[in-house]
Amino acid sequence: xxxxxxxxxxxxxxxxxxxxxxxxxxxxxxxxxxxxxxxxxxxxxxxxxxxxxxxxxxxxxxxxxxxxxxxxxxxxxxxxxxxxxxxxxxxxxxxxxxxxxxxxxxxxxxxxxxxxxxxxxxxxxxxxxxxxxxxxxxxxxxxxxxxxxxxxxxxxxxxxxxxxxxxxxxxxxxxxxxxxxxxxxxxxxxxxxxxxxxxxxxxxxxxxxxxxxxxxxxxxxxxxxxxxxxxxxxxxxxxxxxxxxxxxxxxxxxxxxxxxxxxxxxxxxxxxxxxxxxxxxxxxxxxxxxxxxxxxxxxxxxxxxxxxxxxxxxxxxxxxxxxxxxxxxxxxxxxxxxxxxxxxxxxxxxxxxxxxxxxxxxxxxxxxxxxxxxxxxxxxxxxxxxxxxxxxxxxxx
Amino acid sequence: xxxxxxxxxxxxxxxxxxxxxxxxxxxxxxxxxxxxxxxxxxxxxxxxxxxxxxxxxxxxxxxxxxxxxxxxxxxxxxxxxxxxxxxxxxxxxxxxxxxxxxxxxxxxxxxxxxxxxxxxxxxxxxxxxxxxxxxxxxxxxxxxxxxxxxxxxxxxxxxxxxxxxxxxxxxxxxxxxxxxxx
Numbered sequence: 001x002x003x004x005x006x007x008x009x010x011x012x013x014x015x016x017x018x019x020x021x022x023x024x025x026x027x028x029x030x031x032x033x034x035x036x037x038x039x040x041x042x043x044x045x046x047x048x049x050x051x052x053x054x055x056x057x058x059x060x061x062x063x064x065x066x067x068x069x070x071x072x073x074x075x076x077x078x079x080x081x082x083x084x085x086x087x088x089x090x091x092x093x094x095x096x097x098x099x100x101x102x103x104x105x106x107x108x109x110x111x112x113x114x115x116x117x118x119x120x121x122x123x124x125x126x127x128x129x130x131x132x133x134x135x136x137x138x139x140x141x142x143x144x145x146x147x148x149x150x151x152x153x154x155x156x157x158x159x160x161x162x163x164x165x166x167x168x169x170x171x172x173x174x175x176x177x178x179x180x181x182x183x184x185x186x187x188x189x190x191x192x193x194x195x196x197x198x199x200x201x202x203x204x205x206x207x208x209x210x211x212x213x214x215x216x217x218x219x220x221x222x223x224x225x226x227x228x229x230x231x232x233x234x235x236x237x238x239x240x241x242x243x244x245x246x247x248x249x250x251x252x253x254x255x256x257x258x259x260x261x262x263x264x265x266x267x268x269x270x271x272x273x274x275x276x277x278x279x280x281x282x283x284x285x286x287x288x289x290x291x292x293x294x295x296x297x298x299x300x301x302x303x304x305x306x307x308x309x310x311x312x313x314x315x316x317x318x319x320x321x322x323x324x325x326x327x328x329x330x331x332x333x334x335x336x337x338x339x340x341x342x343x344x345x346x347x348x349x350x351x352x353x354x355x356x357x358x359x360x361x362x363x364x365x366x367x368x369x370x371x372x373x374x375x376x377x378x379x380x381x382x383x384x385x386x387x388x389x390x391x392x393x394x395x396x397x
Numbered sequence: 398x399x400x401x402x403x404x405x406x407x408x409x410x411x412x413x414x415x416x417x418x419x420x421x422x423x424x425x426x427x428x429x430x431x432x433x434x435x436x437x438x439x440x441x442x443x444x445x446x447x448x449x450x451x452x453x454x455x456x457x458x459x460x461x462x463x464x465x466x467x468x469x470x471x472x473x474x475x476x477x478x479x480x481x482x483x484x485x486x487x488x489x490x491x492x493x494x495x496x497x498x499x500x501x502x503x504x505x506x507x508x509x510x511x512x513x514x515x516x517x518x519x520x521x522x523x524x525x526x527x528x529x530x531x532x533x534x535x536x537x538x539x540x541x542x543x544x545x546x547x548x549x550x551x552x553x554x555x556x557x558x559x560x561x562x563x564x565x566x567x568x569x570x571x572x573x574x575x576x577x578x579x
Binding site for chain 1: 415419420423428430431432437455457458459462553
């Protein structure tokens, strides 16, 4: 069975997010507005006000409460949605950890923005990076269509009986949050059909008034270790699920994204650029131009950030001659960018090759076509044995 | 691909103009990607918006450095030293101004369009929100899209009396723009 063709509308990334959430029929929403996420919260309120979304909006005084409300509602059995960014994300840090530890399948959009330390109302992935070890599934998308499709897929993953984990769907502030693109909005009946398998699985544990139910992460010694091990194992299982759900989505809706990673022209590539988010689209343009010049370059777009797509990356990169990683964030106290640092950890498995780290696109600065072109040229030279710089802060050059 | 850059100030409708322009091109069957860039939401702060139009899906998500078209909503921004930097040869320039253009502002320009969009907006809408008027002027000066496409998409964003006033403003922009071919 195939889904019907959906209506095409011109929407910004933020409005796309609200439309996507509505299609998944959340029962409780608690989101505090913050630039560049505000339209998500506004539009969801507007949907509830005009009756097109039957959800309870819990007005909160900040993000910490927003996540507490979402976790509690989720544990009571509701489907929930929230969205945040930057200061909002770090303001809910303790509740992020609780939500993951409670195994509450909250789906949250995070509009990537720089974090406190330097007040910057601008794009950057530092917020997502700073919550890496919160135990959430973290996925990064490239464009507005991928936002809508990934949010739908995220409910299948989060609420899967074998997973039961919260998911953060990340998209670049400004470059995507305010980007107007034509997006195909799936039909409600098709989204209902795609999410229907969730109803056939065993009911997940929930709090029932009057009944004694244990939940949460109080655990001493082995109790703690067992709960952590189960959480850790669920994240491991999530990797294959991401691929499976993406494949099923593709068969039904006609659009798929590669699951954990998307590979673009990597099959015969000698060198590879690893990038994520909106910048991955620009990298594809550069790859086509460089291939016309005879450079065999491909892209690995890292979609899944947590759990780390180790096996898929090894498969994609093994035997290549050099890799360049473009990071839109920093790893304080470690010289490479975060995604490059993590790639270095699997370097023994992909084989000995130069891995070049590039820092670009901080604080709304643009990862331009010339910047990417230069990365490709340098990685290509490194593959041919030329000396290279380990880490390059492109805007500082 | 055609690349268009819009320069305005917070409150003049530059952000909405970029979205309306995107919708109008989509109505003509084009692929479009359009986004504004600003820091805090502040009235009066400079805002830049970037719009790409193509016959195939657009993957680039960068700002625009080599525009085929410039729309300047606030004539005060003419003093930006980099306003015309990187213009592609044959580019179009649409300006909101009550005055005529004294000379060709950049050698790569081929089409100029000047309209008193603020004056028209104040008359038609009652406020200095000249964005829809400039979209009409843009359609007339460049011929890159039809006035009908601009008018058709305004109802996606506005309704009631304010829609009617903006339709009038866009139509007047289309008819009253002074077009210069260099």
